[in-house]
Amino acid sequence: MIGKFVSLLFMALCFAVPVAAQNPTIHIGVILDGPSEQNAVFRNEFQRQISEFFSSEYDVRFTPENMLEGDWTVAGVKAAVNRLLADKDVEFILALGPISSNEIALRRNLPKPAIACAVIDAKLQNFPKKDGASGVKNLNYLDEAYSVTRTIKAFQEVVPFKKLAVFMNPGLLEAIPQLYERARQEAQALNAQMEFLPVTTSAAAALQALPADVDAVYISPLLQLPATEFDLLVAGLNQRRLPSFSYFGRAEVEKGVLASYAPTDDMTRRARRIASNMQRILRGEEAGSIPVDFSSASQLIINMATARAINFYPNWKTLAEAELLNQEELKTSRTLSLASSAREAVRANLELKVAGKEVESGTQEVKKARANLLPQVEAAATGALIKQETAEASFGQQAERQINGSLTFSQLLYSESAHANLSIQKHLQAAREDDRRSVELDIALEAATAYLNVLRAQALSRIQRGNLKLTMSNLELARLRESVGASGRSDVYRWESEAATSRKNVIDANAQAEVAKIEMNRILNRPLEEPFAMEETATDDPALITGEKRIFAFFDNPRTFEVFLDFMVQEGVSAAPELQQLDAAIAAQKRAKAATSRAIWMPTVALQAKVNNVFSRSGAGSEGIQLPPSIPLTFPSAQDLNWNVGVQISLPIFTGLNRVAEDEQARVELERLVLERESAQLAISQRIRSATHIAGASHAGIEQARAAAEAARKNLELVTDAYRSGAVAIVTLLDAQNAALVAEQAAASAVYGFLVDLMRVERAIGQFHFFRTEQEKQALFNRLEEFYRKAGVRL
Numbered sequence: 001m002i003g004k005f006v007s008l009l010f011m012a013l014c015f016a017v018p019v020a021a022q023n024p025t026i027h028i029g030v031i032l033d034g035p036s037e038q039n040a041v042f043r044n045e046f047q048r049q050i051s052e053f054f055s056s057e058y059d060v061r062f063t064p065e066n067m068l069e070g071d072w073t074v075a076g077v078k079a080a081v082n083r084l085l086a087d088k089d090v091e092f093i094l095a096l097g098p099i100s101s102n103e104i105a106l107r108r109n110l111p112k113p114a115i116a117c118a119v120i121d122a123k124l125q126n127f128p129k130k131d132g133a134s135g136v137k138n139l140n141y142l143d144e145a146y147s148v149t150r151t152i153k154a155f156q157e158v159v160p161f162k163k164l165a166v167f168m169n170p171g172l173l174e175a176i177p178q179l180y181e182r183a184r185q186e187a188q189a190l191n192a193q194m195e196f197l198p199v200t201t202s203a204a205a206a207l208q209a210l211p212a213d214v215d216a217v218y219i220s221p222l223l224q225l226p227a228t229e230f231d232l233l234v235a236g237l238n239q240r241r242l243p244s245f246s247y248f249g250r251a252e253v254e255k256g257v258l259a260s261y262a263p264t265d266d267m268t269r270r271a272r273r274i275a276s277n278m279q280r281i282l283r284g285e286e287a288g289s290i291p292v293d294f295s296s297a298s299q300l301i302i303n304m305a306t307a308r309a310i311n312f313y314p315n316w317k318t319l320a321e322a323e324l325l326n327q328e329e330l331k332t333s334r335t336l337s338l339a340s341s342a343r344e345a346v347r348a349n350l351e352l353k354v355a356g357k358e359v360e361s362g363t364q365e366v367k368k369a370r371a372n373l374l375p376q377v378e379a380a381a382t383g384a385l386i387k388q389e390t391a392e393a394s395f396g397q398q399a400e401r402q403i404n405g406s407l408t409f410s411q412l413l414y415s416e417s418a419h420a421n422l423s424i425q426k427h428l429q430a431a432r433e434d435d436r437r438s439v440e441l442d443i444a445l446e447a448a449t450a451y452l453n454v455l456r457a458q459a460l461s462r463i464q465r466g467n468l469k470l471t472m473s474n475l476e477l478a479r480l481r482e483s484v485g486a487s488g489r490s491d492v493y494r495w496e497s498e499a500a501t502s503r504k505n506v507i508d509a510n511a512q513a514e515v516a517k518i519e520m521n522r523i524l525n526r527p528l529e530e531p532f533a534m535e536e537t538a539t540d541d542p543a544l545i546t547g548e549k550r551i552f553a554f555f556d557n558p559r560t561f562e563v564f565l566d567f568m569v570q571e572g573v574s575a576a577p578e579l580q581q582l583d584a585a586i587a588a589q590k591r592a593k594a595a596t597s598r599a600i601w602m603p604t605v606a607l608q609a610k611v612n613n614v615f616s617r618s619g620a621g622s623e624g625i626q627l628p629p630s631i632p633l634t635f636p637s638a639q640d641l642n643w644n645v646g647v648q649i650s651l652p653i654f655t656g657l658n659r660v661a662e663d664e665q666a667r668v669e670l671e672r673l674v675l676e677r678e679s680a681q682l683a684i685s686q687r688i689r690s691a692t693h694i695a696g697a698s699h700a701g702i703e704q705a706r707a708a709a710e711a712a713r714k715n716l717e718l719v720t721d722a723y724r725s726g727a728v729a730i731v732t733l734l735d736a737q738n739a740a741l742v743a744e745q746a747a748a749s750a751v752y753g754f755l756v757d758l759m760r761v762e763r764a765i766g767q768f769h770f771f772r773t774e775q776e777k778q779a780l781f782n783r784l785e786e787f788y789r790k791a792g793v794r795l
Contacts, residue, residue, distance in 0.1 A: 025059040029090035033097030034072035049271035072171040099175045113287045116141035140287040142294040145480045149186040154261040155245040161216035163193040168220040170198040203233035241310040263296040297473025320506035335533040339543040339770035345447035348525040355439040362432040369425040372418040381405040391621030400619025406612040413605040420595030427588035434581035445763040456752040457513035464509040468502040545769040572688045572765035582677040589670045596663040603651035614640040688764040695757035705750035712743035
């Protein structure tokens, strides 16, 4: 961080654009700690910022002879400082390195204005400070309130190391020996050991110097180390699976360092602040009275790609608090959208499969009912063995051993109950299919709602993470205010409490997002923990009816909305599977009522035929009656083959008034179903109207929720600035932050809440827009326009 802006500002100043001759000329001297590749980084950005500040006021000149570099030693930097201080042509000095900043800031007698721009832990170095400024004539510096010891503690919270190696530039350690002692004290407080290792220009030498028992590495500003060597250093640490921590921040974490807890390094902000302070001094303000505070919120950053590479897994607290770079990409080709999730649910949901099996089973009921009207054929065979004496006494009518078979045929010629049953079962099967359709719509609504709930949970999780980041920023602000005596320790404790609560809220929000995903997979009948990607959904999604801009013209005022409600009710009543199911049940009951009425006087007529044959006779009685030859009598023997054909007509004459009771019961049941349908139609109409009103209100509420969130955000910014300056108490800031959090959550929920309400409207009318074909969508709008025309309403 410091190394970057050192080189940036140096090059920017070198390339400052000349101004008009009438502007006063100012000669600026610049001191760098030593040669570095980083001196040319972001040169154009700093040049632009400095030029914008001084192009119309001063002719700022940076001549090569006033651009000095030390040799990365205290003596070399001190010589450069002395030279510029003694140069009468130099009117202003910028110290752009941590060593030169230390040298400038600790001098008590500066003959000309100077800014120490690259400060490492001003409090640790005992920089002068009075009433928020340096209090030293001609001295200004930028104090980020970024504590080295706090970064070590933050690293230990992420990685519970026992022995820490610290890579440090030897010149920096020479200039700021307090770093060594204070860092050791912090390590001891953490029950850890610490070893400092000098690093200049070689990554290999630094890696070779690492002790074998080191379990973590802290990387301080290595301003001499070339960029390629830095990459080799990081690669070597990761190869050894050693967790690493950067003092500089995001830039080095992006290069492969595991973590950092540095403030956001905004080069534009830094360049403007330096230029602004220069401008104030050049306009006559005393440098020692200009505020030195340049603090910004520290943010824990974790490179998850590095974490995976070194087999390190952050704990829940770290994951909740940190900004995670290079999170593992979702390894799945399964991407869901709102429409596809509903379609997949309809295809695979277990509850819907159960309903499908009921329909399939009902098909067999229809076949069973039809079977009663078809011919019935039955074959039978009998083998019998009777007592010999019994057979002998039967006079040939029963053989001792006999095998016979029969074939029976029957056909209903007319049966009111059988014909009625077939008709009833057909109607009941239609009712089962309508019930399945109702379940299908419920499952589609459930899937769409679950999908939106996942998106909502993820959005709320992001908001909670942002709130935690803001809380940590305010905690840093409270610590800064305490360090300068602007507030007490109680503010710090209060923000620490808020940070703990915010971490818990982040963990809870993440858990809710996972729970929503599991519910989504359950509805889709997929493995509960199977990952999936999701497409974001908004109110203008083409799959939704609100994606059709023309729909809004149909309810842009109370009169058109009234007609729109009537149309929605008409559509819902005509398409509702619940009403169609009741219509089928009513039709079945009407047929049952007709059957019970006819059963009083309509007979059942059936044709019956039977063929019987004796296949084998043996033993006593098998030869019939045998008389002596002297008796001239013969008896006919039983025939082996017999058959008969007949028609049966049956009509119960009196059944104890059972048929009358059945007929009356059928009438009452029919009346009950008719009333039930009227009630269902009224309920569906009410549901459609209520759901449409709620959806209309929630759609209008989106804009209001966003406006409230924006106002709360602006209020929070004002209150934060006021708290920073001591104008308001911590309670006021807490209230503002909580109000902003609630408003932002409401704004996010408003969109998804409306979409859920819209899904309920479409379920109420029994038609989901994303299931319609393009032809069906156009037909819907044609019907809508015709309905308005008949209602006499012009659009």
